[in-house]
Amino acid sequence: MTEQILQSTRDGAVALLEINRPKAKNSLNDELLAAMAAELATLRRDDxxxxxxxxxxxxxxxxxxxxxxxxxxxARALVTGDSAESFWSVLSEFPKPVIAAVEGFALGGGCELAAACDIVIAGESARLGVPEVRIGAIPGAGGTQRIIQAVGKAKAMTMLLTGDPLTADQACEAGLVAEVIADGEAVARAVAMAQRIAENSPLAVTLAKDAALHALETSLTQGLEHEKRNFYVAVHSADSREGQAAFLAKRAPRFTGK
Structure with missing residues (x-):
């Protein structure tokens, strides 16, 4: 990992990744994306x-x-195309919950990054948008797909075709942002939410995320079948038995992720 452009810290079971390119407004480049992909690969293996x-x-x-x-x-697109091992592939296949803490601008690839996360917490003055059409381009990291899934056709088309950003409140109302909080507190709130998630069964959380994301790619019938399979995996797990026992004994569960 390149520490100069990506800072990685731990708070208990939560990993905080901070993009550290302030002079470039934390914009994405190949070096940063490679560092983020490598760090996510490491975190995926860390139980x-x-x-x-x-x-x-x-x-x-x-x-x-x-x-x-x-x-x-x-030049790269003409010669080799996109790498299957790109950061975006690593993020989309990451099984653990990922929360974006958005302060200030989340534009273009930054908005696509937020949309690719599972939950978005935004500071009240944050702005989220995809202005690529203003420079003769379009989103190329899932923006046309994930944003329309999150906010619906009307809002997504307005964002994509005008390039105008949404305020934090507008993004929350549209469904792109889960919660709007005072400026300067988004990271703390996101970490607190991540810690709350980490209190639950790791296996159940992974299965719930997997089933929910599956709904975006299949029919309702296929999604229900996938959910049913994940449900039976969950209820036959040691975590499920521990959760049941803890509930009946009125004590905190001790999950192992198995």
Whole structure:
């Protein structure tokens, strides 16, 4: 991991990843994406990490992709195409909960990053948008797909075709943001929520996330079948038996993730 551009810290079972490119408004470039992909791969293998929070330093989540790298992106796309092992693939396949703590701007790739997370907490003055059409481009990391799933056709088309951002309150009302909080408190709130999630059965949380995301890619009938399979895996687990015993004994459960 490149510590200069990505800071990784731990708070109990929660890992906090902070984008640290303040002079570039925390914009995304290949070096940062590679560092984030490597760190997520490490956290995926670490059984002591049960949830992840992604944020940016200096009150700025991420102003988007590094525009200066567009020529490199054009050349790479023509020669090799996108790598299957890209950061976006790693994030989309990450089984543990990921919460985005958005302060300031989340534009372009920054908005796509937030939308790719499971939950978004935003400071009240945050702005989320996909302004790529203003420079003759479109979102290329899932923005046209995930945003329309989150906010519906009408809102998504307005965002995508005008390039105008949503305020934090508008994004919350539309369904892109889960909660709006006072400026400067998004990271603390996201970490607290991640810690609350980490108190639950790790296996059940993973299965719930998997079943919910499956709903976005299949029919209702297929989604219900997938949910049923995950349900039976959950109720036959040691965590389920421990949760039941703890509830009946009126004590806190001691989950093992098995």
């Amino acid at each position: 002591t990490v049960l949830a992840v929070v992604i944020a940016g330093v200096d009150g700025m989540f991420c102003a988007g992709a590094d525009i200066t790298a567009l020529d490199e992106i054009r």
